[in-house]
Amino acid sequence: MSANSSIFKQGENCWVTSTASYATPLIDCANYYKALHASIVKAKHSIFIVGWDIDSRIRLLRGDEEEQSEAPSVISDLLAWKAEQNPELKIYLLRWDSSLAFFAQRELWAKEVWDEKTPDNVETVLDDTIPMGGSQHQKIVVIDDEVVFSGGMDVSTNRWDTRDHPVESEERNGPEGEYAPLHDVQMVAAGPVVKDFAELVRWRWLRVAETQPIAIREDAKNALDSPLPEAWPQMFDPWFEKIDCALARTIPFMDEVEPVQEVRHILLDLINEAENVIFIENQFTSRQEIAEALNRRMKACPSLHIIVVSSYEPKGKFECEAFWASRIDFKKILEKDVDPSRIIMTYSSIEDQKGRKAYKRIHSKVMSIDDKYLVIGSSNLSNRSMTLDTEIDTVFFGNTPENSRQIARVRDDLLAEHTGRELDAVSELMKSENPAKALMEGQIAHGYVLTEIHDEVFTDQSGINFFRSLSDPEEPLMPAISAFGNATPLRNPRRRTIMIGIGVIALAIFAGLLILATNSISWLSTENINAFLEKSRGTYFALPTVLLVYLVGGFVFFPVTVMSLAVAAIFGPVWGPIYGIMGALLSSACMFGLGILAGNAGLKKLGGPKIEAVDEKFRNSGIVGVAAIRMLPIAPFSLVNLVAGVSSIGLLPFLVGTFLGMFPPMIAKGLVGDSITQIFRNPSPETIGYLVGGIVLWGLMIWGSQKFAKYYQKRKEKQKAEGEECAVS
Missing domain, CATH: 3.30.870.10 (Endonuclease Chain A)
Incomplete structure (x- = not known):
């Protein structure tokens, strides 16, 4: 040549x-x-x-x-x-x-x-x-x-x-x-x-x-x-x-x-x-x-x-x-x-x-x-x-x-x-x-x-055949599928398929753990929680007992409304909301910390743009946004805590927003819970009136929070637009 x-x-x-x-x-x-x-x-x-x-x-x-x-x-x-x-x-x-x-x-x-x-x-x-x-x-x-x-x-x-x-x-x-x-x-x-x-x-x-x-x-x-x-x-x-x-x-x-x-x-x-x-x-x-x-x-x-x-x-x-x-x-x-x-x-x-x-x-x-x-x-x-x-x-x-x-x-x-x-x-x-x-x-x-x-x-070559077949193969890991005389190679699973599969598995594991907890923990029921709280009423252990109930209830995703009504029914319309908000804040902080760990471990990446969108809302709305979410029953209490931990919002603004969003409705729940107790003990037009009034007050607070959240969001968007116009000019 x-x-x-x-x-x-x-x-x-x-x-x-x-x-x-x-x-x-x-x-x-x-x-x-x-x-x-x-x-x-x-x-x-x-x-x-x-x-x-x-x-x-x-x-x-x-x-x-x-x-x-x-x-x-x-x-x-x-x-x-x-x-x-x-x-x-x-x-x-x-x-x-x-x-x-x-x-x-x-x-x-x-x-x-x-x-x-x-x-x-x-x-x-x-x-x-x-x-x-x-x-x-x-x-x-x-x-x-x-x-x-x-x-x-x-x-x-x-x-x-x-x-x-x-x-x-x-x-x-x-x-x-x-x-x-x-x-x-x-x-x-x-x-x-x-x-x-x-x-x-x-x-x-x-x-x-x-x-x-x-x-x-x-x-x-x-x-x-x-x-x-x-x-x-x-x-x-x-x-x-x-x-x-x-x-x-x-x-x-x-x-x-x-x-x-x-x-x-x-x-x-x-x-x-x-x-x-x-x-x-x-x-x-x-x-x-x-x-x-x-x-x-x-x-x-x-x-x-x-x-x-x-x-x-x-x-x-x-x-x-x-x-x-x-x-x-x-x-x-x-x-x-x-x-x-x-x-x-x-x-x-x-x-x-x-x-x-x-x-x-x-x-x-x-x-x-x-x-x-x-x-x-x-x-x-x-x-x-x-x-x-x-x-x-x-x-x-x-x-x-x-x-x-x-x-x-x-x-x-x-x-x-x-x-x-x-x-x-x-x-x-x-x-x-x-x-x-x-x-x-x-x-x-x-x-x-x-x-x-x-x-x-580095190696004595003991596992070469197994690892080589997976990491350095000459042929696809799965043989082609033959149909109608044509061979079709199996593809790598799509990213979306993989992510959906991971999500389904995670949800199944979570649901299984909840079912296991419900069946394994004999006292995890409304009746047993009420009895547990009832025993602590009038003792020095009242507040620690309430905190423990909220803490454990938060980790197993027990409904916070049920816990709040139970606490109000047992401790009354004054101490019930006070104890309840303290328990809710403790549970929020702990689940928030768990969310931080989950986010650092890859949940932010796993959620991708969806998590980023929630993160953006938390970051933009701050304390008022958290308060609005707390007033509106749009997501489980513990889930909101976890997502907040994954997001970029700080712990202190999150807890302040939680307090502002949960304490007023908790007062209403206190009236409802206490009224239910009084109805069972001494039914009368007065106790029934308290119950109806509490429910109406609760509904008004939810309606008002919706209006306030929309007003605040529009105002913030308007201020942002005006700021951008000033920057351009």
Whole structure:
């Protein structure tokens, strides 16, 4: 094969062959997010974002850049700002639907959140077409059909980091707190290849969204000789110009779609082209077929060296036994009957002068073959990336001497980051007789260094078959269903189905506990509570007894009205309401605290926009809103307490509102309860009149609270509108 021709075979080891007029790597997330922000700000026609995740909370800019930017930094605010500025701009967000396994990190109600935060020209769909066990793993952004971003990075949590990867960073803060240094690689390109990406994202969109085909812009400037497009992030100069490339996909078996394993085929073909150095930077190395191909090529080509950089420690049991245990086998296969000095499988870590340690998490998916080929994509060297997930890799070919030099530069630049060296120093080391060995020698103390992996410290591989079958499968977890001669793959359960299922289970458990409590606690009845309270009347234990009844009654959702009437009937129209309100406040505070714990444990996330709407009402209405809710019998007493704890309202305003809302009706209930007692003891027109009067007073208070709440809400909205008008003027 000619040195000027590539191994690309369209329809065999790649989807399409193309050319990038301009391309450059974006190393680590701070650079990618900065570039993405700049391109979004310049967008005029369309924005497509396809991802494993698209999190509305992510800040694209940090520090001075964030403070000085006229455009919002948070991705949802930025897209809403662009969409409102230009109603003709169309924004399409396609995110993987299934996310139960990533509950702690991902927005469960992503579509509802995006729909609420953005105007109508921003459309969001969740991709639920992936077969059971697979994921939507492509990470693509196409802007104006002129600029494309693709690689290993999503707009997601626990991704942002700078190239120096400090041991500690306040900006590396995710849902579970500060996370370790994280490394990733994306590429940005312009030219003819953008049209291919534009076709791909539209194909994915039409598979999920109920819409008409979306035409690619005919006037898009993506010809080979076009200048840098306007949406190009100007702070990043192109490293490559007019470079040949190919796009390789993994597409699993889906409805009416034949599976595609172009990524698998192109990687095997690339390995067979290697002569000097294969550099691999990947999150996972578990695919034995790749290890076997590398081993064969090393035996066939004695001058070949292999450098692998991955992560140090696994996250959780599944990752440990599925991927780290598999990495042990990968390494054994790779090194079999080969001089071990020609191979290094490593991780990058640092111990600074203060003795603080950090292990860099590798999330990138990069491979270089000498200075001839460079892969930047979304595919891990795993079983699922070769067969089950949706993937897209861009393979660049060094078709000119300058582009070949730039491929080597990308490799050397990444190794310089991992070893704490200067770029020129790494370039010299890579020219040595044994570059793998040279890299490991003479590394600088207190900077990042490469260390050989020894995964046996994490796992003895005892559970590899079980965990691998769930976390790194080659086939869907459930077989396809055959009907009328056609096989239909079972999909991952939809997010909405999962959430409804969780809700039904939670309600069933709660109802079962209430039934169990009612049947198991013999005194949990109106008659026994009355008898229990009656025994305490006239003793020092009267108030503690009432407090205990309200406290226990609150936890088992016993009706507060029944308790209030019982207390009033036993302790009279004066002390009854006083004792009752004290018990109600104690029960409210305890259930409020339980709500705080539930919210922190994930109830806020589980409830999504619905909980946020209730939270907003509590926050806006404050004490008066709580008082109105207390006067109106619209929700169980204990449920209101729990929801308030989940919301953002403070405990003191909540208790003040509870007092103002419950004490006046409790006085009315006191008259009713005491009147009922008097009727039983001494029926007369007077006692019956007290009963009727109490009921009428109770009803009037409910009616009055409704009127007052509506009046207060209208007044507050009017004041808010006037304030906004003043701000505008």
